[in-house]
Amino acid sequence: MDAPQKILIIRLSSLGDILHALPAYAALRRSFPAARIDWLVENRARFLLSVVAGLDEVIEIDTAACQSHPFAASSWAGLWKVICSLRRRRYDISIDFQGLLKTAALGLLIGARERVGFGKAFAWEWPAHWLYSRTVDPEHSGMHVVDANQVLTQTVGAPRWSGQVQFTVPPQISNGVSEQLAGMKLSDFVVINPGGGWPTKRWPAARYGSLAERIIRELKLEVVVTTGPGEDELFRTIQSNCLARIHHLRLSFLELIPLMKQARMVVAGDTGPLHLACAVGTPVVGIYGPTSPERNGPWLPADRYVVKVLPCSYCYGRTCPTHNECMDIPVQEVFREIAARLEAA
Structure with missing residues (x-):
C-alpha cells in the first residue's frame, strides 16, 4: 500500500476522548511526515487541537445544531457546506475514532478513498461499521481506548507510538x-x-x-x-x-x-x-x-x-x-x- 498523502481524522468530541486519540495521531504524523493530516471536530473542542503540533488543519463542524434544530435549513446548510468542502480535498484515508453512526456517515459523505473504523464489536454504535470500507476490532472490548485507537492507525501502516504528544502553546x-x-x-x-x-x-x-x-x-x-x-x-x-x-x-x-x-x-x-x-x-x-x-x-x-x-x-x-x-x-x-x-x- 502506498503511503497516504491526505488523511482525515474524525473525532468530534469530547476533550478526554480527543486526548485519547492524540497518541494515534502522533503515530500517523511520525509514520507519514509528508502527509497532510486534518482533523474534523465540533467547534467547542477546536481550541485544544489548535495547539497540537503538526496538524495541518482543524476543521470545525456543528452537528449539535442539526440535532437541536433539526428543521432549521441553516443548520443543515452549514453542515453540507463543510462536507462539500472536504469532498473536494479527495482524502486517501479517513479514520473514525468515534464509532458513531453520525461520524461514520460523515466519513461516507466526505468520500475518502478508504474509510477506516471499528468493527461491530467495538464501535460505540455498532451499525456504524456498515459504513466503513475497512473495519478492525481490538483484541477485547475492555482494551484501553488509547490502544484501541492505535489498532486503527496500525492497520493503515503506522506503528504504535508511546511517546509524549507535542503541544505548541502560545x-x-x-x-x-x-x-x-x-x-x-x-x-x-x-x-x-x-x-x-x-x-x-x-x-x-x-x-x-x-x-x-x-x-x-x-x-x-x-x-x-x-x-x-x-x-x-x-x-x-x-x-x-x-x-x-x-x-x-x-x-x-x-x-x-x-x-x-x-x-x-x-x-x-x-x-x-x-x-x-x-x-x-x-x-x-x-x-x-x-x-x-x-x-x-x-x-x-x-x-x-x-x-x-x-x-x-x-x-x-x-x-x-x-x-x-x-x-x-x-x-x-x-x-x-x-x-x-x-x-x-
Whole structure:
C-alpha cells in the first residue's frame, strides 16, 4: 500500500476522548511526515487541537445544531457546506475514532478513498461499521481506548507510538502560568484536580484535603489545586480539611498544559486534566469509580490508579442510586499509590 498523502481524522468530541486519540495521531504524523493530516471536530473542542503540533488543519463542524434544530435549513446548510468542502480535498484515508453512526456517515459523505473504523464489536454504535470500507476490532472490548485507537492507525501502516504528544502553546499562555508559579514561589509541587464533568467521578473534596496535608507533611511537596468555572467551593472544602497551606489556580484548559509539564505529579479522577497529564508525560495517579481504569485510565506504563470494585462496577453512570459507593476510597490507599509512583519516577 502506498503511503497516504491526505488523511482525515474524525473525532468530534469530547476533550478526554480527543486526548485519547492524540497518541494515534502522533503515530500517523511520525509514520507519514509528508502527509497532510486534518482533523474534523465540533467547534467547542477546536481550541485544544489548535495547539497540537503538526496538524495541518482543524476543521470545525456543528452537528449539535442539526440535532437541536433539526428543521432549521441553516443548520443543515452549514453542515453540507463543510462536507462539500472536504469532498473536494479527495482524502486517501479517513479514520473514525468515534464509532458513531453520525461520524461514520460523515466519513461516507466526505468520500475518502478508504474509510477506516471499528468493527461491530467495538464501535460505540455498532451499525456504524456498515459504513466503513475497512473495519478492525481490538483484541477485547475492555482494551484501553488509547490502544484501541492505535489498532486503527496500525492497520493503515503506522506503528504504535508511546511517546509524549507535542503541544505548541502560545508563549503568552506559558509565560503567564510561569509567572503565577513564580509569584507563589512554587517549583516542586503536585497538582490536584478535584473536579469532573460527572458528579459520579468525583472523589469527596474533604478527602482531597486530607490527602493534600499528607503530601505536604510527609512527602515535603507543595500542592496546587486547579479548578474550573464554578468550582471554587471545591477548593474551599479542600483547604478547610487541610491544616497546611495549599495553593489555588483557576486556569483554562490550555493553561493547564504548561502547568502539567512543570508538575511532579497530577492526582485526579477520570477527567480531561488527568488525560492531559498523560499526554505530556507527567506522572499520574487516577481515582476511579464508575468508569473502568483498564479502558479509560492513565495509559503510561508506570502510572497508577485506585479503584473500589463493586458488583455494579463499571456502570458508566452519571447518577448513582447507591450514593457513589464506588468513590468511597480511603485517603491512605490514594496516598500509598502517590508515594509509589513518585519513587518510580
